[in-house]
Amino acid sequence: MTPIMEHPIIVEHLTKRYGDHTVVDDLSFTVEPGRVTGFLGPNGSGKSTTMKMMLDLASARSGRATIGGQRYRDLTDPARTVGAMIESDAFHPGRSGRNHLRILADATGIPSRRVDEVLEEVGLTDAARRNAGGYSLGMRQRLGLAAALLGQPPVLILDEPGNGLDPEGIRTLRDRLRAKAAAGGTVFVSSHLLDEVGHLADDVIVINKGRLIAQGSLAELQQGVSLVRTIDADRLATVLDRAGAVTEAHGPDSLIVRDMPIDEIGDRAFAAGVALHELSPRAGSLEELFLSWTATQSVDQEVTRS
Amino acid sequence: MNTIRLIRSELRKLTSTKMPWAFLAVLAALAGINAFAVVAGTDFDGSKAFIATEADQQSLVAFAANAFAIAGLFGAIAAAREYGHHTVVPTFLAEPRRHRAVLSQFGAIGLGGGVLGLVGAGLTAAAVAVALPTTDYGFLVSTGNLTRVLAASLLAGVAGAILGAGIGTLVRNVGGAVTGVVLVLLIAPPLVVQLASGTASWMPSVLANVLSGVGNEVVPAAAVAAMAVWAVVPAAAGLIAVERRDVD
Numbered sequence: 001m002t003p004i005m006e007h008p009i010i011v012e013h014l015t016k017r018y019g020d021h022t023v024v025d026d027l028s029f030t031v032e033p034g035r036v037t038g039f040l041g042p043n044g045s046g047k048s049t050t051m052k053m054m055l056d057l058a059s060a061r062s063g064r065a066t067i068g069g070q071r072y073r074d075l076t077d078p079a080r081t082v083g084a085m086i087e088s089d090a091f092h093p094g095r096s097g098r099n100h101l102r103i104l105a106d107a108t109g110i111p112s113r114r115v116d117e118v119l120e121e122v123g124l125t126d127a128a129r130r131n132a133g134g135y136s137l138g139m140r141q142r143l144g145l146a147a148a149l150l151g152q153p154p155v156l157i158l159d160e161p162g163n164g165l166d167p168e169g170i171r172t173l174r175d176r177l178r179a180k181a182a183a184g185g186t187v188f189v190s191s192h193l194l195d196e197v198g199h200l201a202d203d204v205i206v207i208n209k210g211r212l213i214a215q216g217s218l219a220e221l222q223q224g225v226s227l228v229r230t231i232d233a234d235r236l237a238t239v240l241d242r243a244g245a246v247t248e249a250h251g252p253d254s255l256i257v258r259d260m261p262i263d264e265i266g267d268r269a270f271a272a273g274v275a276l277h278e279l280s281p282r283a284g285s286l287e288e289l290f291l292s293w294t295a296t297q298s299v300d301q302e303v304t305r306s
Numbered sequence: 307m308n309t310i311r312l313i314r315s316e317l318r319k320l321t322s323t324k325m326p327w328a329f330l331a332v333l334a335a336l337a338g339i340n341a342f343a344v345v346a347g348t349d350f351d352g353s354k355a356f357i358a359t360e361a362d363q364q365s366l367v368a369f370a371a372n373a374f375a376i377a378g379l380f381g382a383i384a385a386a387r388e389y390g391h392h393t394v395v396p397t398f399l400a401e402p403r404r405h406r407a408v409l410s411q412f413g414a415i416g417l418g419g420g421v422l423g424l425v426g427a428g429l430t431a432a433a434v435a436v437a438l439p440t441t442d443y444g445f446l447v448s449t450g451n452l453t454r455v456l457a458a459s460l461l462a463g464v465a466g467a468i469l470g471a472g473i474g475t476l477v478r479n480v481g482g483a484v485t486g487v488v489l490v491l492l493i494a495p496p497l498v499v500q501l502a503s504g505t506a507s508w509m510p511s512v513l514a515n516v517l518s519g520v521g522n523e524v525v526p527a528a529a530v531a532a533m534a535v536w537a538v539v540p541a542a543a544g545l546i547a548v549e550r551r552d553v554d
Contacts, residue, residue, distance in 0.1 A: 056402050057395065058552040073402040084399050090392035092323055099322040100393075107315035107400040109308075147396055 006033040007068035007081065007155045007186050009054065014063035016049055016210070023049050025210040026063070031188045031203075033154075036181045038201030038218070039190035042294055046210040047190045048086070051159050055084055067155055067186075079108035082155040083148030088141055088163060093133025097124055097143050100132055104147055114150060122146045123172070137164030145173070155186045162196045174200050198286040208294045221289060226262045228255045229278035230269070239272045240265065256282065309410055312401055316414030319393070320384060329380050329422055337429035340366060344437035357438065360446040361520070367434050367447060369427035370458040370514035374466035374533075375491050376426065377419030381470025382483035384415050385544070389478035398553055408475065408548050412541055415471040416464045423463020427456045451519055458517035461530065465537040466491075466510075472540030476547050490540075508532050 009031035016024040024046040031037045041047045052058035054065040056072040064071065067082055075081050091100045101115040119128045122142040127135065132143060141164050148156060156177065162170050177200060181187045191197050197204065197218075204221065206214040214221060230236055233255050237247040245260035257265055262281060269276050320326060344366070349355045356362055388394040388411070401407040431452060435445040447455070473490065474483040495509040506512060507523035513536075515521030516529040524532070 052552065055399060057398060058554075075402070078402055079400050082399075086399075087392040087395050090395045092319075092387065092391045092393055094323040094325075095319075096322070099318065103315050103318050103322070104396055104400060106318055107312055107397065109311050 006184060008033055009065065009067050009155065009186055009188060011054065011065045012063050014050065014053055014065060015061045016053060016058065017061050023210050024053070027207065027210065027212055029205045029212060029215050031186055033186045034181055034184050035202040036177050036187040036189065036200055037203040037205060038197035039188060039205050040197060040290060041207040043192065045208050047207065048159055051086060051157055051190060054157060055086065057086065079110065079151040081153050082157060083151060083153040084157045085144040085148045085161055086159050088144050088160070091132045091143060094131055096129050097132050097135065098128040100143065101146060101150060104150055108151060110151055118146045118149050121149060138166055138169055141165055142169065156180060156188065158189045160191055161189060162191060162193055170196060194286045194290055206290065206293050213293045222286070224258060225282045226257045226265055227278065227280050227282040228257055228265060228276060229253055230274055230276050232274045236269055236272065236274045239268055243268055309406065312407060312410035313414050316411045317417070320414060320418050325383065326418070329376065330425065332376065333422065333426040333429050336372060336426065337433035340430050341433035341437035344434055345440050354441050354443065357441065357443050360448065360451065363434065363445065363447050364451050364455060365520045367427065367431040368455050368515060368518035368520045369423070369430045370462035370518045371511040373423030373426050373459040374462040374510050374514050377422050377463040377466035378470035378487040378491055379484060380422055381415045381419055381467035382474040382487045383480055384418065385411065385471040385474030386478055386480045386483035390480055395553055404548050405545060408545050412468050412471050416468045419467020420460045420464040423459040424456060427459030431455065454519045458514065461517060462514045462533065465533045468537040468541050472544040475544030476540065510536055
């Protein structure tokens with residue numbers, strides 16, 4: 001496969017407000033080429049707005065996003081650089097799927113033969129001449145994906161691409177995105193389907209209420225959790241919380257500890273005179289991590305407000 | 307080059323749904339109504355005086371005022387549905403310099419409006435010509451005057467479609483855009499004329515009649531300029547709004 005020119009996505013201090021409501025709050029992160037990056041957050045956390053700002057569909061109050069060092073609007077050939085799927089139903093219901101793609105091909109100077117190729121790639125050839133209004137949700141998603149893949153871009157920015165896909169469709173999508181990343185492409189995928197992201201992503205970026213709350217390799221993040229068993233769990237939790245860790249009760253005599261290396265947990269317990277019966281790394285599920293990240297931030301914000 | 311691609315893309319948008327056929331059906335229906343009027347209509351005295359002279363027949367086939375209104379609705383629907391169906395999102399992804407995308411869209415819609423105007427005038431003239439042998443009169447409109455009627459209708463179609471597209475882009479909702487065009491072209495003008503009678507000569511239907519050669523309230527060049535203003539003002543407002551707004 002031909003190597004792809006690298007296009008990292010860099011988001012710097014992006015902020016978006018609607019009136020008094022801050023939707024995206026000083027958000028910064030980097031999406032690396034050659035990896036699939038999952039973009040996680042609860043509904044209304046600002047994921048779609050962030051993606052729209054990356055693509056210059058929404059204006060930022062401050063900050064900026066670049067793709068391969070350029071803002072989207074400054075790209076010389078955006079359709080061949082970035083494939084995006086933002087609105088899954090961005091088509092006219094009375095227009096065929098094939099014509100929808102031909103319109104995009106016309107606008108971007110992509111040869112019309114590529115339309116038939118991409119329809120084949122996403123498995124829509126048989127439905128290509130039917131009006132898109134009659135498509136199932138999964139077919140609509142595949143049409144949106146076909147539009148994103150039309151220009152064979154090195155960068156993919158996809159908002160909830162797995163919605164409505166059947167298991168085979170999800171597997172095909174996963175294989176396609178992984179292949180794109182393996183070829184050096186930059187793949188940025190938002191989802192609220194944690195299981196899907198867990199199977200797909202190398203890295204994750206988690207936001208809640210417009211703020212970054214976790215970023216990194218999924219493997220590292222999952223490993224960055226320790227289980228501590230002690231008869232003095234409350235006192236140890238106080239000690240570790242004061243030192244910047246995030247602790248969570250896990251039964252009467254156990255704690256889940258995040259954001260602190262396992263060695264430091266042992267040292268601080270020893271310094272505090274707390275006897276440990278167990279101290280072990282714990283690979284948490286993505287769902288557990290996600291719930292704890294978002295819950296922690298909610299508590300932090302409540303404390304800040306009060 | 308890029309602009310040509312965008313216009314081609316916009317033209318495909320217009321021709322890949324059933325909307326143009328619906329408008330052609332309306333034009334055919336209007337032509338049929340005109341033919342029926344020729345066959346069955348009479349003046350108050352029971353005569354066919356309303357088709358007795360070339361001027362009378364030219365007035366009957368002068369389609370430009372209708373073209374302006376019909377193309378206005380066409381432009382409003384064509385532009386507003388882009389936002390309603392979110393198809394503007396892939397458009398702005400393909401061409402992030404939005405003014406280029408929107409100007410190309412206005413160009414394509416204007417072209418579509420012009421075709422509608424021309425076809426409407428052609429169908430009307432043809433229907434009247436076909437119906438006239440059922441009366442004592444032949445088709446009296448000279449080739450020169452018929453050409454003027456067709457040209458006026460084409461021009462009015464272009465202007466009306468761009469006006470409608472501007473309103474559609476501003477409103478972004480098909481129902482609202484259609485209401486906006488009806489307000490601007492049909493409801494507001496008589497009210498404005500009541501408030502300021504001097505404006506009567508500059509209303510779209512009057513300008514369209516001047517262009518068609520069946521009115522002389524202003525000189526034709528002024529009518530062309532005024533019709534352009536009617537089209538450009540909402541289009542410019544729509545363009546500015548698109549540049550300032552987020553796409554949702």
